[in-house]
Amino acid sequence: xxxxxxxxxxxxxxxxxxxxxxxxxxxxxxxxxxxxxxxxxxxxxxxxxxxxxxxxxxxxxxxxxxxxxxxxxxxxxxxxxxxxxxxxxxxxxxxxxxxxxxxxxxxxxxxxxxxxxxxxxxxxxxxxxxxxxxxxxxxxxxxxxxxxxxxxxxxxxxxxxxxxxxxxxxxxxxxxxxxxxxxxxxxxxxxxxxxxxxxxxxxxxxxxxxxxxxxxxxxxxxxxxxxxxxxxxxxxxxxxxxxxxxxxxxxxxxxxxxxxxxxxxxxxxxxxxxxxxxxxxxxxxx
Ligand SMILES: Nc1ncnc2c1ncn2[C@@H]1O[C@H](COP(=O)(O)OP(=O)(O)O)[C@@H](O)[C@H]1O
Ligand SMILES: Cc1ncsc1CCOP(=O)(O)O
Ligand SMILES: [Mg+2]
Numbered sequence: 001x002x003x004x005x006x007x008x009x010x011x012x013x014x015x016x017x018x019x020x021x022x023x024x025x026x027x028x029x030x031x032x033x034x035x036x037x038x039x040x041x042x043x044x045x046x047x048x049x050x051x052x053x054x055x056x057x058x059x060x061x062x063x064x065x066x067x068x069x070x071x072x073x074x075x076x077x078x079x080x081x082x083x084x085x086x087x088x089x090x091x092x093x094x095x096x097x098x099x100x101x102x103x104x105x106x107x108x109x110x111x112x113x114x115x116x117x118x119x120x121x122x123x124x125x126x127x128x129x130x131x132x133x134x135x136x137x138x139x140x141x142x143x144x145x146x147x148x149x150x151x152x153x154x155x156x157x158x159x160x161x162x163x164x165x166x167x168x169x170x171x172x173x174x175x176x177x178x179x180x181x182x183x184x185x186x187x188x189x190x191x192x193x194x195x196x197x198x199x200x201x202x203x204x205x206x207x208x209x210x211x212x213x214x215x216x217x218x219x220x221x222x223x224x225x226x227x228x229x230x231x232x233x234x235x236x237x238x239x240x241x242x243x244x245x246x247x248x249x250x251x252x253x254x255x256x257x258x259x260x261x262x263x264x265x266x267x268x269x270x271x272x273x274x275x276x277x278x279x280x281x282x283x284x285x286x
Pocket of ligand 3: 113139157213
């Protein structure tokens with residue numbers, strides 16, 4: 001996509017106000033580079049996350065042992081901290097992973113699962129964000145609002161409700177933590193603190209899968225590992241998951257079949273091409 005071009009794809013108006021450097025060739029590049037992504041996972045979704053990472057072309061490794069953290073991060077290309085079910089006695093592992101990621105300049109990604117739900121989760125997530133530089137934060141709009149300090153009615157792992165405009169929330173969060181933020185939902189909003197790109201592709205079956213958000217966080221890490229631009233990596237990750245979801249939804253004739261959707265989603269992630277994404281993507285910039 002080029003600077004100053006406005007065009008329409010699939011009925012959606014795509015306004016390009018400034019340079020859009022998104023490189024969909026990374027969808028193929030990742031399959032040859034096969035970057036290692038270290039995950040501090042929750043105990044609910046590691047099977048889905050590991051297989052989803054494998055499907056897009058990355059090489060997942062989950063770890064819960066502080067003594068190997070530095071060595072692992074050194075050999076890896078990106079690190080994801082999923083705070084979904086972390087126990088306090090796991091904090092030393094998380095600390096070591098974050099310290100090493102910053103030391104070796106490996107992209108560090110945070111998924112602040114249900115950060116608004118409890119005081120414990122706020123202490124964990126805000127503490128991490130204070131002590132370490134995260135390159136990308138990926139959460140649902142409720143989690144991102146809480147991190148940005150914006151009032152929001154959150155409900156466990158779900159996004160909840162609030163009045164503020166999602167573009168403002170994601171931009172404020174990115175400014176606050178000086179990084180790239182993805183606020184996912186029916187529309188995924190991605191900001192670097194200035195621009196906001198919205199991915200309008202979606203299917204109701206993605207949120208029906210517990211762990212689809214965790215997967216988006218880890219796929220963002222995988223693309224950050226092979227890209228020199230975290231914003232582009234976040235946009236590519238969101239497009240890959242959302243467009244794969246839409247394509248499977250079409251193949252299933254929009255039936256409510258979460259089980260079939262999940263297995264076919266893995267197939268689609270492994271085979272989606274830049275051309276297929278370009279043909280259906282709905283992207284807006286502001
Ligand atoms: N209402 C929705 N309609 C369609 N897609 C959605 C909706 N909510 C979330 N998604 C998609 O589901 C995936 C997981 O996002 P989300 O549910 O926001 O994260 P989390 O699982 O962490 O709460 C993302 O790809 C997002 O685009
Ligand atoms: C249900 C649950 N409980 C703690 S972590 C987790 C998984 C959250 O996954 P996602 O945020 O991707 O839906
Ligand atoms: Mg989540």
